[in-house]
Amino acid sequence: MRTCNKLAFGAVAALMMLGPVAVGADNPPAYASATEAYRQGVSAMNSGRTAAAIPALEYAAKRGVLGAQLKLAKAYAAGRDVPKDDAKAFSYFQQIADQYADISASSPIANYVGEAFVALGQYSLDGVPAMSLAPNPGYAADLFRHAASYFGNAEAQYQLAHLYLTGDGVEKDPSLAVNWLATAAKKQHAAAQATLGELLWRGEEVRQRRARGLALITLAHENAAAAGKEPQWIGDLYQEALAKSDGATRKEADALLPELGGVNKATAAAVAKVEPANPTMIPADKALEHVAPTASATPASAAAASASQGGAPPPAPIGLSVGFGATSPGSAIKP
Template sequence: MVRDLGRLDLGKMGKMARFDQMNPPNRHIQTLEGPSLVELHRYSAKQMGQGYDRPREFKIMSALRDLIITAGVAAGVVTMALSGQAALAFDGTPTQTKPLSLEAISPSEALRYGARQYYSGDKAGALNSLRYAAENGQPMAAWKLGEMYASGDGVKEDDLKAFEYYSQIVREHGDDRPEAPDAPFVASAFVALGNYYLNGISDAVPQNVARARQIFTHAASYFGDPQAQYELGRLYQDSSSRMAVRWYNLAALKGHVGAQARLGETLFTQGHDDERKARGLMWLTIAHRRAHGQDSGWINALHEQYFGLASEAIRGRARAMADTWIDHNPAAVMTASTPALQ
């Protein structure tokens, strides 16, 4: 059983979330214990009422691309440091230098070097570099390690290790500002933790839907994360169509394809007039046009189902509204449907 080493305390939050800094012996493992759902909903409603939940594109992959570009600049210096190549004296003869370890470079340099190793195919080497960077306060490194362990990418798949790395990010960076460069990775870690609580980890993390909802609510309202908003919509789908529509709509406006499809489905099925049904079919049409990869199957099937139920007048109205929305929201159209966790 994973020990409960910290708690998400939104009840004492001002503009920023605060977390207990307990510095446990195992710096990775930390589960989250939050306030009641009433407190969370009150906080969420207050923030959204102030216009706090503003559209923002998920920038994880662009940040990783920037990291690789920066890594190329520093690659020569770091490679020499790590490989122990001899330096040249003033007279041109080699001097004897002691090979340097990871501790000889900064955590940010280790992160860049680890990224370069990963994308060049040296995942074993990347693992060591990223571990050092993660242990020394680099949330992007901890996030990448979590992704690697969650999917078995270059390592043996281990959900508990992934859970621990995501928990480390939340513990150490959960109070970062939403505008911070690493905020997308922090938000992604919240979503990953929420999904682990939603489904549980055998013999380690018990399933806890209420806690998952709390974590998703924080990521959705404080960070404005579209994936978290989508997950909340799914959780409310069967119990409150009004709340489901609220969260789906926020994610759909940011370009989340899955949220666009589910929003369309909910609006169409709950629609009592042609205008509402047309708006539902509009979102389904937008999602249908943008769907790709593993999402395309269920989204296309959903669109075909409700397109067949609509009258020709509703179909025409939906197509026109979809065209208008896409023309006026190019940034959202370019946004990935979900965080690109590559």
């Protein structure tokens, strides 16, 4: 027994002589920095190594790298490369909205923040059963309104217009709906062009203007087809409007296309094709590598931008950066 005690004491003494053991020395951090983790995650994702990509992106996302948060949110929302998980997608989109709700609308990352608000608005509109989030059209309207007014997001403008058309979550207001549709249509948003075009072509909620309506529907069809993802309802609407329009209406609609952002077919046929110059592009991933949350910015610049968008309603005085997760008092949504 005494021999065992001596051996034990000797072992302890030997350890003390060796000095303190460096905790974690054999397990250094997996990544040199959050930015490096993001880069490795993106590289792994692009090469199909999802198992390596997700931990790297999660590491970066937890440390506030916007690009990582956005990639994970979109991946889980679409079920692309990972199993679809709306609760996780909502959590990452929420992180982005909480951190950047009032970032300057002229910031290089403003478009990405606007996308996060649109995604959250859609989740609030539909609900997320996996996290017991009930549909809340009124709150969805607030989210769409912030993205539409402050960030000038065309999809948010379209979604908000749709709510004003149906009166879902807001007081029905066709005039305001048409205003938002027109704003989004000028940005070549196909669904907004088709919806506004149908209202004008059929004379629903607005004075009937068949030629302008047909022009917008045509432009919507062309834009959606060019994007390679034309919804069936746009294609069906285009075929119906074209079939039921006489020659004079078609000719007038074609003449209106340049005014609406399209190309007059007669002019296009006469002009030789010119190869466009390659613009200098900054990869989106580079803009998202070093992004830290900023203090809330004044909405003044966003208000000015919205005012210049051709009759868009002024941005609502809404700041959702604080307590964003709460859909109602005492009902905070936790990641």
